[in-house]
Amino acid sequence: MIIPSPVLDELTAAMPQIRCQMYFKSSLTALSHAMEDQVLAGDDQPIVIASFQRERFYRQEAHRYVRIAERTDQVYVLAAPEADFTDNSEYYETVAFEPGDGLCAEWHLIVLGKNYASCLLCKEKMGGPTPTLHVDQSRRFEGLWTFDREIVFKSAEIMMQRIMRYRPELTEKIIQGMARFPHADVINTINRVDPEPFAERLVTYLQAGQYKLSKAYRSISLKERRERLVNVITSAVRQSLDPEAVLQVAAQEIGQTLKADRCLIYRCKDSDKQVTLAHEFLDQRHGQKAPRKTTAKSTAKRAKASSAPPALESLVGKRWDLYHNPVFQTAAQTLEPVYLEDTQTAEPFNQNTACQSLIGTYQIGAWLMVPMVHQDHLVGMLELHFCTPQPDFVTNHDLELVEAVASQVGIALIQAEAYANLEDLNQQLEALDRTRSNLIAITGHELRTPLTTIQVCIESLATDPDMSLDLRQVMLNSAMTDAERMRKLIQDFLTLSRLEGGRIEWRFEPMPLWECVELALSSIRSRYKEDLPQIKVDLPEDLPFVHADGEWLVESISRLLDNACKFTPSAGEIRIQAKADRDTNMMEVIVIDTGRGIEPHLLETIFERFYQEEGALRRSTGGTGLGLAICRQIITNWGGQIWGKSAGKDQGSEFHFTIPMIVERPETPKTTASKKKPKSGNPSRKRK
Template sequence: MSIKTSVLSELLQAVPQLRTQIYFKSSLTALSHAMEDQVLATAAENPLLIASFQRESFYRQEANRYRRLARQSNQVYVLAAAETDFSNASEDYETIAFDPQQDGLRYEWHLVVIARHYTTCLVCRERQNPALELYSAELPVSFDMDPARQFEGIWTSDREVSHIAADILLQRIAAYRPELQTKISQVQRYFGLFRFSRSAASSTKSTRQVIAKQQSLSEQVDSDPFVQRLVTYLQASQYKLLKAYGSIALQERKERLVNSITAAIRRGSDTGQPLHPQEILKVAVQQLGQAVYASRCIIYRAQSTDTTATISHDVSSSVPLLSGQTVPLQQNPLFQTVVQQQEQVYIADTQTNEQISSSQALAAFVEQAAIHSWLIVPILYQGKLLGVIELHHCGATTYQWPKDDVALVEAIATQVGATLIQAEAYTNLEDLNQQLEALDRTRSNLIAITGHELRTPLSTIQVCLESLATEPDMPLELQQVMLNTALADSERMRKLIQDFLTLSNLESGGIQWHLESLPLEECISLAISRIRTRTIAEDLPEIVIQVPETLPLVRVDGDWLVEVIAKLLDNACKFTPANGQITIDAHCHDRQMVEVTVADTGRGIEPKRLEVVFDRFYQEEGALRRTAGGTGLGLAICRQIVNNWGGQIWAESAGKNQGSQFHFTVPISENRQEQSLVTSG
């Protein structure tokens, strides 16, 4: 059987003037032990003692004390919810087992002592404590949260109140164990207990008189002042302990979230991969979504000068997600407040907020996201705004986030800010390392190029000049050969130095461009003439030009376009035999660009090297063992020139000995009148 009613409720109904108090479990434990010690100290009393435990496990902690109490009295009754071996029994004292799932006693804690010269009564019901549930879920297993449990009830030494409480409990005991009715009747007669029932309380004059007497007695001071002060001290100490537990739990939650974000950093750094700020944001919003109550938790990157931001990550309990959607910033007075004050902004009710209603874009976003209460926390680092964390409450009523939750969000925002800066610094460091590696390769190539391209012609020039100086009788024909060789090598050195200077000026932006509308075929002819003046005619492969007459004018700097074509032709001539062929083709790439192709039937390029051929100092054969001349700067110069006028340059080849094709684009002139004059002429 089970009885679902509350003993405390029945007691308060019988004596309405009683006022309950809130007790922590540690206080109740101290009071219970004091009441039991009073029984142990007065052996001749043979008092009535009734104790009710919520669970058998709690009873087992006190079982030895009750064996000692049973030696002082034969009227000891213990009630508990059976878990393992607790049952109805009459051994050292009477034990009464009640249903742990259905009986109202499972929420209550009772201890009533009635003797001839004193009485004490403790009747309490456990309170639901959301904070305790939160802390117990967050704290490590090693922490004992049991002392923080709270109870509401009565502790008094008033005899009449104690008698009523004892009578209510004895009725329950008799209901559970009818065989004890004779023993219960004896103790009731011995202590003069009266039978109390709600029906009798409402129907008999004598009962009403008794209750009136109890009401007048309950107004009297019913406990020793020292005991009252002791209980007050215990309560205050327990309150401080609960606050300390709460602080520890909050700190543990912060550390756990920070550790999760830090773990994301370590996953990147341990593998040697660049850190990803988006991964950090994802971890932060997921952890916050689990730790803090909110209908929706979102996070996004934003700077103070941005007009809009895109929500990168969010989590939601029961409302639609907003990932990928745009948040207005420029016309967002809340965001501007965050930027100016650099602290969190809380909107209790978005429906009545004037800042939201004054911004059409912001009001539309609030309506779309169904936000009722809104918390906006900036992600800052040294006063610089890096992003924003938002908590949305989308319920029918407003919601105020607890201070601990707000402090937690702000702590995570601070950590995310530092982490983002660290991730960006790591990424920048990777870029700098790559640049340093490129500079180191450039330095090595420069040394190799300088050693080969400068030392070799200098040695030749020196030998030629020394021969001319020391051999006055040298035949004129041989002297001419010496002079021609020295002049050729000096030209080679001049070209190397000129290429160095040209590339340096192009990369530093030191070139002044003189754009004009020109026919492409004219530039091609000038480039071919330049090549033929530098090279013996019989050494050149056949050059074929395939440029349509209807090709539009191009808008370029003519000298630099000739330089690009000449260098591409020079490159093709180096790797194409004299019996090969070079083709220059041009056609409209689209309405804005003309595509020019310089194709050859030479040695070709391996597919994996099609990109690196445009790097500075690249030499396919190697700087110290190549058979073709050059500095390895020509294609790098071409790329810089083409990129400066908004074009593109790329290479294609089927592989070794399959020939190669170099393509680049130049912008079409927008001067249609000038084009028509050139065409008609």
């Protein structure tokens, strides 16, 4: 059965003097609970009629009506069924009306007793969105809330008539219940109402509403801060795609937003022992200071003694210890944030000597370390330092914000690095393309030319039996020379291939550098019979031994000298120098010439395979363009570096390379005990 007319309309038609008010859902909830509390606190055995619109609203209050039913047998609960709500008389009378009934848009609670009577009759103001399972506290209702016993009695009559139409079998029970409260007695009885429950409920719901509103504002503020930070970082990625720029922007924005005294961001892996810090935010309120070793207690005393913020030391450029840092190790192993709200009381970190040293030196009162993770692998770390303890930091949702931003920074970092790797790959592809072009030109020239010469010589010898002996010898010499040229080209191809493929078996041993230089000079003099530039060797007397493969070291020096001789006129000069760096245990060898020089923008390109400054087909000197590429492969395989320097054309050039050295010079073997280092400037002097 469906009764479309609202109860409120029937009441106002019967009692025109009623003036309806506007109520919000939260207010109705407070008033309803206060009315129910009055029943539970009294012994009046009243009639209680409640209409809940939907079964889901009733389920939230079902336990209260079981308790109310213990006070009186006249309890009637109405609702539109959604699951298992049906007409029932187990604890109290439940009345199920159709979903299209007028009661689906109403909220009613009527309590009629001998000493106490109140009613709440409201109709929802429709027109907004259809209510969902999430009840909106701002839903509006029109109706009345009153203690007027005559209005309460009339409201009870209307609702009882409806219940009898829904459930006719309850007619006798309803008549008996209404007979307890004759109309004349109801009107003449003084209503004894305690206002305290209503005031308490209304205040409680008002405070709860304010709390929820405040929580919503905090959530919106947090979301706005998070989105702003992510947008700034995303903008930095889109503008440059430079990982270093991304990290610097992230450090500045996170440090400023969270009002940290210091913010550090650095790339790292869980196996790293140290990192060099390059990205830092330092609060401008703190003046920078020079490094000074302090204790955590003395730092705290100075901070309390001065009202101004303590001076903080910048960590940019410093080596940051990770291996002995238990805070980092914990975050790296668990991949979860580690937060020390008070570094002096945080156990077990406050017992670690290395940790306390960092805390005292850099005035860290509170310490947050958040790992940046990509696919379960550590890619970086975000650190926030506060000069004073921050016990309320986590409760302000800042930790959640930092975690979200750290995640975004990690993703942005991977994307930026992927783009950078793509750029490197493109450069490598361009280099390979140049190599391919040069290889075609080199093979076309370096192989075709000597083959042509050899073929002409052989054909001449075969077709001219009357050729003179002198001319025959000239033909043979030309063919042998070009055959040797082809052999060197093929040998260079094979050598570079073995070096790049890691198929060289190195034989490292300690040896004097001057001995390798002398062997290289002997090789050069045997190749250049005449027009050789003056070569000077300027090596210190106390030069330590190098730790290298002697054969390949001689090969590297020979190739550098060969290049210098090719591009230096006979009137020029070539010098060989060396110096030891005992801090790095590396020796730097330098080959300097006064030749034609190299344009500065080509100083890196010349180390590429098959590169020739003049071009493969119009050069005035021979060679394959593989010499410097072979030298770089040899030196870098030993952990050294090789580079060139030149002021430009006709300004000469320098080639530097570094190799490991032995600080403590080993004893000279007996077989070389009689050998002495040649004097500087006279490397060709024979040894006794």
